[in-house]
Amino acid sequence: LTAELHERDFEQLVLCRDPEVGLESVIAVHDTTLGPSLGGVRMRRYPSRAAAVADAMNLAQAMTYKAALAGLPLGGGKSVINADPRVANRDEVLIAHAKYIAALNGRYVPALDMGTSVRDLELIGRHVPVVCAQRGDPSYYTARGVVRSIEVALEACGRSVAGSRVAIQGLGNVGLHVARMLCAAEAEVLAADIDPVRVHDAVDELGVTATDLADILFVDVDVVAPCAAGGAIDEHAVPRLRASALVGAANNMLSTPALARDLRERGIVHVPDFVANAGGLIAVEAELRDDESGLADRVDAIADTARDMLNRSELGGIDVVSVALSMATEIIEGNRKYRPWF
Ligand code: NAI
Incomplete structure (x- = not known):
């Protein structure tokens, strides 16, 4: 994994766990040269931990290129929560994930993605410095x-x-x-x-x-x-x-x-x-x-x-x-x- 991080020029990869609530998640910050890394919080059950890491990394990297080519002052990031979106203690899982995002102090700005809703982003927003709660549908x-x-x-x-x-x-x-x-x-x-x-x-x-x-x-x-x-x-x-x-x-x-x-x-x-x-x-x-x-x-x-x-x-x-x-x-x-x- 370390070799891959270097090879693909990744700045930071955070593997998060909170066994108390059953959180297993990944925050991938690919590049923050142009600005804080913005990217969705994806919630889905992956076939393996490796698949979750790979998805977060691929999506974060694509966000870097997307922002650069669109002329935006943003970097590329993404986070994935390896859990079924219908999990019973969903809010607890989201809050545990948000606390890991908060520790990055604004380097990663969470937004909507597959498996998460505006309400989820509002919940995460109570725990992190900046959130993209997306009032409108992009x-x-x-x-x-x-x-x-x-x-x-x-x-x-x-x-x-x-x-x-x-x-x-x-x-x-x-x-x-x-x-x-x-x-x-x-x-x-x-x-x-x-x-x-x-x-x-x-x-x-x-x-x-x-x-x-x-x-x-x-x-x-x-x-x-x-x-x-x-x-x-x-x-x-x-x-x-x-x-x-x-x-x-x-x-x-x-x-x-x-x-x-x-x-x-x-x-x-x-x-x-x-x-x-x-x-x-x-x-x-x-x-x-x-x-x-x-x-x-x-x-x-x-x-x-x-x-x-x-x-x-x-x-x-x-x-x-x-x-x-x-x-x-x-x-x-x-x-x-x-x-x-x-
Ligand atoms: P969505 O979840 O609203 O729509 C996806 C549609 O594809 C659903 O109607 C689903 O039933 C259908 N579908 C799933 N698997 C299929 C299959 N094998 N064959 C035919 N239909 C299938 O998602 P949304 O927001 O429209 O996004 C579509 C794609 O665009 C996703 O890959 C997303 O990551 C990407 N995207 C979306 C953005 C947005 O603003 N919503 C921004 C950038 C990328």
Whole structure:
């Protein structure tokens, strides 16, 4: 683990336990060069302790790149509580976790994530110096950035949204907004969700085409947009993709970043998730500062970043995830000696 921390340039990893209440959690602070590390508190039962640590680290690292590329004064962090969200003494577990966060003295700012609610964040907020309690739902802005990125990807394929076919996996908070915006822009939307009610409602409201869960990623469309769980695109999925572009909201959508090379070889235009889905983080940061002026424009600027990245990838013959990582690293390294917030 120590070797991995060094190899991946992690600043800090806190493994927390409180046997009295049954807490087992991880706080991963990847990089605080640009600002305090902000990231969600995820609550789920992992198959192993190692899986919990790996998830926290992967997600924290992605937050660093997401914040840097979105031009935000934030670092990357994440915490995970290895417990079933329905655990009977949930509040006690959350408070025990909050006390570990408090010991970091603001280096990690907790926010909402899978398995936690606004109420949970309010509870954590009573014990930590800064919390992102998120009065508003950032999903609209996440979806807005995803749609801007889809537009750029289609542009790279010589197409526009009107008349294009887009397949959306997952009609949750983000996926439904994406579907609404695309339908309003006259795209043809195909969609699937493990929850049949969500599909039924979207068919009723928007006239999307309900598609089989097993087929949604592999249908013959212009864009596939994974908006459900991470890891949806693995080494078995890449050869089966028939879309010209892959752009979605799901965090860590590629099971490994190396798959970006395979996508490039197959000629599939890809906008990395940590670029396309940064709209939510931009909205959360604005809320934290209590200044939402120009928010929509700042989210729409994701299109400029995505376009720049695709151009560099094309010109340099390098996959777009490598391009994105080197752009993010350049921003972070350029600030390292100033460390504005320390
Ligand atoms: P959500 O939980 O509201 O929606 C996920 C949807 O996917 C649910 O409707 C669920 O039934 C469905 N689903 C799960 N597994 C599926 C499968 N195998 N096939 C089809 N549908 C499936 O989550 P939300 O907030 O919409 O987030 C979606 C993704 O975007 C997640 O990966 C999340 O980490 C990421 N994300 C979300 C942000 C936000 O602002 N909500 C910000 C950045 C990333």
